[in-house]
Amino acid sequence: MTEEQNLLLKEGKMLPVMEHFYTLQGEGHHTGKAAYFIRLGGCDVGCHWCDVKESWNPDLHPLMDVENIAQTAAKHSKTIVLTGGEPLMWNLDILTGKLKDLGCQIHIETSGAYPMSGHLDWITLSPKKTGLPLEAIYEKANELKVIIFNNHDFRFAEEQAAKVAPDCRLYLQSEWSKREEMYPKITDFILENPRWQASVQTHKYLNIP
Numbered sequence: 001m002t003e004e005q006n007l008l009l010k011e012g013k014m015l016p017v018m019e020h021f022y023t024l025q026g027e028g029h030h031t032g033k034a035a036y037f038i039r040l041g042g043c044d045v046g047c048h049w050c051d052v053k054e055s056w057n058p059d060l061h062p063l064m065d066v067e068n069i070a071q072t073a074a075k076h077s078k079t080i081v082l083t084g085g086e087p088l089m090w091n092l093d094i095l096t097g098k099l100k101d102l103g104c105q106i107h108i109e110t111s112g113a114y115p116m117s118g119h120l121d122w123i124t125l126s127p128k129k130t131g132l133p134l135e136a137i138y139e140k141a142n143e144l145k146v147i148i149f150n151n152h153d154f155r156f157a158e159e160q161a162a163k164v165a166p167d168c169r170l171y172l173q174s175e176w177s178k179r180e181e182m183y184p185k186i187t188d189f190i191l192e193n194p195r196w197q198a199s200v201q202t203h204k205y206l207n208i209p
């Protein structure tokens with residue numbers, strides 16, 4: 001990376017983009033909606049069950065001009081999902097500003113481990129034990145999505161739910177490889193704690209990105 005590119009990266013004028021594509025939102029509150037996904041490279045939270053570990057090293061992904069990516073995304077959809085990796089590793093002010101100028105609603109999927117940036121309309125907080133959210137993000141979350149890998153994760157989910165705003169939507173989602181074991185337990189838990197809802201990775205069943 002050149003010195004100029006490094007400066008543009010810090011300013012948020014260029015970002016490492018692993019992939020970008022038009023598809024259906026597969027998880028959470030907006031499941032089934034058409035959206036344009038921008039997956040940014042870079043994450044140091046280090047979930048051992050992460051299904052996009054190839055996103056972790058930002059140096060493996062090309063730097064893209066945010067003006068170009070915003071224009072491309074907005075041509076396909078006015079609902080944009082920023083994901084990763086961990087998108088809040090980067091300054092999102094310029095990208096999201098351009099997307100808002102183009103009439104877009106901007107969603108983000110984040111662990112909350114980094115400070116907020118950007119103009120965001122929907123915040124999906126998916127906290128991880130390996131890198132807990134910053135306290136300031138809890139009250140801003142529109143939905144809390146906790147991945148259930150083992151039985152202890154139910155306790156973790158309740159601990160995290162105690163920190164979000166009262167109107168934050170609460171979702172439990174099985175880690176994909178554990179779905180046959182964990183969804184029966186998730187069902188039982190929600191029947192006993194009906195403020196929670198189940199989230200399923202429908203895009204994997206539909207075989208779409």
